Amino acid sequence: MQPKIKLIAFDTSAAHCAAALLLDGRIVTRVDEMAKGQAEHLMPMMEEMLHAEGLAWQDLDGVGVGVGPGNFTGIRISVSAARGLALGLGKPAIGVNGFEARAHGEDRPYQATIPAPRGQSYVQTFEANGSISAPAQTDTEAAAQKPAETLIAAVAHIAAARLGVDAPRPAPLYVRSADAAPPRDPAPTILP
Numbered sequence: 001m002q003p004k005i006k007l008i009a010f011d012t013s014a015a016h017c018a019a020a021l022l023l024d025g026r027i028v029t030r031v032d033e034m035a036k037g038q039a040e041h042l043m044p045m046m047e048e049m050l051h052a053e054g055l056a057w058q059d060l061d062g063v064g065v066g067v068g069p070g071n072f073t074g075i076r077i078s079v080s081a082a083r084g085l086a087l088g089l090g091k092p093a094i095g096v097n098g099f100e101a102r103a104h105g106e107d108r109p110y111q112a113t114i115p116a117p118r119g120q121s122y123v124q125t126f127e128a129n130g131s132i133s134a135p136a137q138t139d140t141e142a143a144a145q146k147p148a149e150t151l152i153a154a155v156a157h158i159a160a161a162r163l164g165v166d167a168p169r170p171a172p173l174y175v176r177s178a179d180a181a182p183p184r185d186p187a188p189t190i191l192p
Helices: 038-052 072-089 098-103 148-162
Strands: 006-011 016-023 026-033 062-066 093-096 110-115 121-126 136-138
Touching: 006 038, 006 072, 006 148, 016 038, 016 148, 026 038, 026 148, 038 072, 062 072, 062 148, 072 093, 093 148, 098 110, 098 121, 098 148
Parallel strands: 006 062, 062 093
Antiparallel strands: 006 016, 016 026, 110 121, 121 136
């Protein structure tokens, strides 16, 4: 990681707004627990964090974002905010998935688990040889989770390490399909 990086990272894939500022090797985190309202809360929260450190958005070298898996709407909030910031600031946005954040700094092999609906979990295994399994959903509950402060700090560190590397724009990571079903009624006929 480059030593003089200023980066903000954030995640709303769970029942919180989590953000981290990576400032030349120092990390500042904030996690506001909330079941809803992340879309209205995220940007003012990050603005407060920047202001507290005497920074403006343009001082940042990049944006890191948690891309899931997790809450469908929460993931969309974070990813769209990251893309908008990257476009508006002319800075890169780097997506980091929840499995990578959980595996950050862990000895390999390591199985990262993320809570899923209905007492299930999402899992991905990081092997000692560097290979990574495809994410999957299991019928078992997720193992004990790292604190949200630790996970958002990991997102910031991983994103900072990826600055300067060509990567696609952040995109949501969904392990399973959405619960929504198409309507059973036929679509109305549109008259000419």
